[in-house]
Amino acid sequence: MLSSSARRGAAVLLSAAVLTTLSACGAAPDQKSGGADGAKNGVQPGAATSVADFGSLEALAAAAQKEGELNVIALPPDWANYGEIIKAFEAKYKIKVNSENPDASSADEIAAVKSRKGQKRAPDVLDLGIAFARSGAAENLFAPYKVTAWDKIPAAQKDADGRWTNDYGGYVSIGCDAARIPTCPQTFADLLKPEYKGKVALNGNPTKSGSAFGGVYAAALANKGSFADIQPGIDFFGQLKKSGNFLPVESTPATVEKGETPISIDWDYLNAGYADQFKGKGVDWKVAVPTDGVYAQYYSQAINKEAPNPAAARLWLEFLYSAEGQNLWLKGYARPVLLPGMTQDGTADKAAVAKLPQVQGTPAFPASEELDKAKATLAEKWDKALS
Amino acid sequence: MSSTTAPRAAAGTRRRRRGPRTWLAALPLLAFTGLCFGLPLGAMAHGAVTRTDPASGATLVTGEHLARSLQGPYLGSLVGSVQLSALTALVGGVLGVVIAQAVVTSRSAGLRSAALTASGVLANFGGVPLAFAFIATVGISGVVTQLADLTDLGWNLYSFTGLTMVYLYFLIPLMVLVIAPALDGLRPQWREAAQSSGATGAQFWRHVGLPVLAPSLLGGFVLLFGTAFAAHATAAALVGGSVPLVTLKIADALSGNVLTGQENVALALGLDMILIAALVMAVYLPLQRRSARWLR
Numbered sequence: 001m002l003s004s005s006a007r008r009g010a011a012v013l014l015s016a017a018v019l020t021t022l023s024a025c026g027a028a029p030d031q032k033s034g035g036a037d038g039a040k041n042g043v044q045p046g047a048a049t050s051v052a053d054f055g056s057l058e059a060l061a062a063a064a065q066k067e068g069e070l071n072v073i074a075l076p077p078d079w080a081n082y083g084e085i086i087k088a089f090e091a092k093y094k095i096k097v098n099s100e101n102p103d104a105s106s107a108d109e110i111a112a113v114k115s116r117k118g119q120k121r122a123p124d125v126l127d128l129g130i131a132f133a134r135s136g137a138a139e140n141l142f143a144p145y146k147v148t149a150w151d152k153i154p155a156a157q158k159d160a161d162g163r164w165t166n167d168y169g170g171y172v173s174i175g176c177d178a179a180r181i182p183t184c185p186q187t188f189a190d191l192l193k194p195e196y197k198g199k200v201a202l203n204g205n206p207t208k209s210g211s212a213f214g215g216v217y218a219a220a221l222a223n224k225g226s227f228a229d230i231q232p233g234i235d236f237f238g239q240l241k242k243s244g245n246f247l248p249v250e251s252t253p254a255t256v257e258k259g260e261t262p263i264s265i266d267w268d269y270l271n272a273g274y275a276d277q278f279k280g281k282g283v284d285w286k287v288a289v290p291t292d293g294v295y296a297q298y299y300s301q302a303i304n305k306e307a308p309n310p311a312a313a314r315l316w317l318e319f320l321y322s323a324e325g326q327n328l329w330l331k332g333y334a335r336p337v338l339l340p341g342m343t344q345d346g347t348a349d350k351a352a353v354a355k356l357p358q359v360q361g362t363p364a365f366p367a368s369e370e371l372d373k374a375k376a377t378l379a380e381k382w383d384k385a386l387s
Numbered sequence: 388m389s390s391t392t393a394p395r396a397a398a399g400t401r402r403r404r405r406g407p408r409t410w411l412a413a414l415p416l417l418a419f420t421g422l423c424f425g426l427p428l429g430a431m432a433h434g435a436v437t438r439t440d441p442a443s444g445a446t447l448v449t450g451e452h453l454a455r456s457l458q459g460p461y462l463g464s465l466v467g468s469v470q471l472s473a474l475t476a477l478v479g480g481v482l483g484v485v486i487a488q489a490v491v492t493s494r495s496a497g498l499r500s501a502a503l504t505a506s507g508v509l510a511n512f513g514g515v516p517l518a519f520a521f522i523a524t525v526g527i528s529g530v531v532t533q534l535a536d537l538t539d540l541g542w543n544l545y546s547f548t549g550l551t552m553v554y555l556y557f558l559i560p561l562m563v564l565v566i567a568p569a570l571d572g573l574r575p576q577w578r579e580a581a582q583s584s585g586a587t588g589a590q591f592w593r594h595v596g597l598p599v600l601a602p603s604l605l606g607g608f609v610l611l612f613g614t615a616f617a618a619h620a621t622a623a624a625l626v627g628g629s630v631p632l633v634t635l636k637i638a639d640a641l642s643g644n645v646l647t648g649q650e651n652v653a654l655a656l657g658l659d660m661i662l663i664a665a666l667v668m669a670v671y672l673p674l675q676r677r678s679a680r681w682l683r
Contacts, residue, residue, distance in 0.1 A: 131647045135648060205628030205639060207643065213645045248626045250624070258522075375647075379646060384460070386628065387463075387629070
């Protein structure tokens with residue numbers, strides 16, 4: 001921000017100089033040019049767009065091991081099995097994973113990429129909500145890279161240039177503590193019943209939390225709305241609030257365990273994870289994907305264009321889109337993007353697939369403009385509907 | 388506050404020295420302030436009035452972010468924050484003074500030190516732990532809620548009223564802490580003098596006690612207002628988006644998973660907050676100067 005306007009005045013120049021000095025003593029950019037030691041054909045690891053640029057996966061792994069480290073950000077260990085994924089990657093390739101700020105948001109990730117440009121501590125890879133993947137690609141922050149399994153990923157789930165690729169996701173679901181609620185709600189229409197007074201929570205504020213936003217979108221679909229029209233979803237929650245059913249507490253593992261959020265609208269992989277986690281702790285957590293409002297969303301992977309460990313970043317992506325990585329997500333109840341193909345060729349973990357909440361049909365995704373419009377509407381109308 | 392206890396004679400005879408040397412001594416402080424407050428403030432103000440085009444990287448000056456921060460839900464959140472802060476500061480201030488006066492005038496030294504220590508701890512007990520403590524006791528399935536059937540009485544922790552209660556939990560101790568020294572400064576001789584001249588208790592407070600205390604009371608109110616105005620974590624954990632507060636809105640825009648490209652509006656909201664705080668200070672300072680006359 002400061003450097004672009006430095007010519008405007010001496011005062012700004014001075015503060016820019018102070019900032020530069022401050023950051024310069026913090027961390028000098030690490031010189032890890034690939035060149036001769038990494039890639040084949042004279043391609044630097046940072047410019048490689050597929051494993052072919054390295055020659056083979058082994059060569060990529062060797063280049064990554066030379067770097068020895070991988071900086072990740074915003075990967076909570078209890079989210080979609082990321083804890084085990086990181087451990088498996090470290091063990092398989094002997095590369096140290098530096099996990100920073102596990103609870104950060106997509107906006108924090110983008111901010112970290114921008115503010116740590118050229119620093120050794122900059123994140124190498126990003127796990128982003130779709131809107132941030134798109135806006136980050138538009139700002140030219142990501143390196144294009146196509147994983148080996150690229151062709152098996154549906155066109156709607158990836159950037160044509162490979163700057164981001166969907167990886168795992170799930171459906172909006174209704175989690176319910178059967179130990180406290182006699183009959184668990186199965187649909188959005190059920191949630192309006194008087195018996196659920198003060199019991200229906202969201203995982204956050206929909207203007208901030210991706211899953212809560214998904215909840216409102218799904219509620220819109222359940223109430224004659226569409227991807228282009230989220231208003232019926234906002235009205236639905238306004239109605240829930242009026243009837244007293246809506247509980248403003250944002251559900252977290254802690255509120256679920258305590259019974260403070262006995263019904264929680266959240267991604268099915270988180271809800272299914274709670275069922276496992278709190279078994280035998282007085283919580284009988286049931287998960288239903290509402291049939292009247294089916295909404296799925298996937299998170300995307302992207303590589304920082306100026307990743308300090310460019311080979312390790314590419315190896316991480318290859319690992320995530322391998323059968324091993326995809327099955328680890330599956331174990332965390334998330335639906336990996338390659339699942340349809342893996343079910344056909346038999347590489348999917350059948351026991352894990354069987355444990356997923358049941359859903360009919362294939363998911364559809366809103367177009368970029370529809371999503372933008374829905375968010376603008378939500379930001380404008382949510383407060384009023386809820387107050 | 389300290390000036391109430393300063394010996395009168397000293398205040399009259401000591402001359403204040405103004406000159407280049409006093410400025411020199413303050414230089415480290417000024418440099419620190421300039422660096423740690425000035426730079427972020429400058430960056431925030433800059434971001435609030437400019438827009439950077441993502442494609443070309445060109446920066447333009449624009450008023451659109453400030454305009455947006457004063458419209459629709461953003462304006463609503465500013466109003467909500469001011470209402471909540473003013474109400475909690477007022478109630479917390481009054482209750483804090485009453486409690487502090489009771490503690491100060493009690494003869495028990497044990498009670499005094501216990502109350503002040505507890506206040507010191509409680510005044511800093513905010514954020515998510517406090518929210519969860521309240522959820523566990525008086526939330527929907529909280530212990531007290533269940534035992535006393537509070538829900539049937541219309542109690543709801545997750546509302547404006549609930550949030551006010553939670554804020555008071557750390558604001559009242561804060562007021563006790565800042566006002567107790569000032570109450571100590573009310574010398575018993577003044578009261579005795581008033582009584583021997585035939586004044587009632589109410590008259591003493593009306594004409595002596597409150598005027599002397601006024602600057603400290605106002606200072607306490609401003610401090611409480613600022614604390615409530617800037618609080619974020621407690622509200623985020625308790626009410627999420629259902630009570631509109633400006634700090635929550637800034638967090639939504641700055642570090643969310645949903646809204647993209649709202650960073651500049653968040654910076655503009657931050658600027659609005661500073662302006663409101665400055666306004667409150669602007670009311671406080673001249674009033675304080677006026678009432679400080681009685682302390683000379």
